[in-house]
């Protein structure tokens with residue numbers, strides 16, 4: 486159903502939508518058009534809304550499709566993780582959300598700002614006030630010749646507004662919230678890796694951004710230190726209400742957030758949601774995780790490779806609508822079972838030819854051509 490090459494298709498091309506019998510009346514068509522107009526736009530209430538985002542890089546005449554129609558909605562106040570294999574497009578997405586890169590096509594909105602149409606001035610304001618970011622390389626986050634306090638007050642100073650005393654006070658509050666009081670007057674080289682990343686979080690929060698983005702922030706840290714850095718993100722989310730998106734390889738981090746979205750080949754492919762459930766009998770609470778596949782607005786679904794592989798599904802599958810689910814079946818001849826039982830009513834048998842393995846795809850309902858035989 487989902488192939489990387491068909492992402493330009495129109496929604497109306499989706500097969501199997503039950504069309505009503507007979508032509509609709511004019512009044513009915515008008516009613517439908519009005520209903521469509523009233524329907525809120527995709528992601529209208531999300532803080533981050535990526536709609537069929539595409540980013541193509543061209544290097545030495547070779548085209549790389551880093552994002553291939555990625556959809557993602559993040560609600561205000563969420564703390565979520567993005568996971569995916571190396572090269573799947575995570576950093577490309579983060580750079581776009583950070584306002585450092587511009588998508589090739591699609592739409593991306595963050596806190597009401599349109600990331601495709603911002604001019605240079607708006608982009609600078611966006612990076613200073615709407616988003617904060619923390620990178621994997623600790624050295625990229627902090628200025629080496631400034632103390633922790635100065636690193637945190639610098640973004641406040643750059644965006645103007647507050648007086649010096651107010652800036653210092655606000656910075657000290659952030660340092661205290663992230664348990665960094667003891668680091669106030671040290672320079673980055675006098676801090677541990679974990680302290681550097683927590684300081685980077687404080688710097689990113691300096692101008693009270695709506696969104697905090699972090700690209701593998703614990704990638705260079707051991708697991709114990711990574712845990713402390715993750716706690717700092719959680720604190721920021723809980724105490725300041727900042728919406729946070731963390732790209733991570735760290736399974737421990739990914740399993741501690743309520744929502745983990747997986748990216749595969751430049752698209753969001755699946756999502757794990759976790760919630761606490763209380764056992765009615767014992768009263769004990771436990772964290773229950775469920776994995777979901779993403780369904781895009783045109784009805785495309787990406788099936789896990791393990792599932793399709795284990796049933797030998799390729800190119801196309803048969804769908805059946807049931808009252809409460811949709812069945813997905815491998816594309817096999819409808820009469821394969823009967824042929825094995827030796828019944829003589831198949832068309833090939835009538836023609837005196839045994840079906841060959843190579844004919845396996847000609848038995849699908851509605852496909853009469855056997856051109857590949």
Ligand SMILES: Nc1ncnc2c1ncn2[C@@H]1O[C@H](COP(=O)(O)OP(=O)(O)O)[C@@H](O)[C@H]1O
Pocket residue numbers: 542543544549550551569570571572573574575576577578
């Ligand atoms: N500036 C660039 N120029 C050319 N190709 C790029 C550039 N940035 C990323 N890519 C390519 O885009 C794909 C996605 O990269 P990236 O977003 O960095 O993946 P991830 O962060 O998930 O490892 C990769 O194939 C990468 O080589």
Ligand SMILES: [Mg+2]
Pocket residue numbers: 575576577
């Ligand atoms: Mg990356």
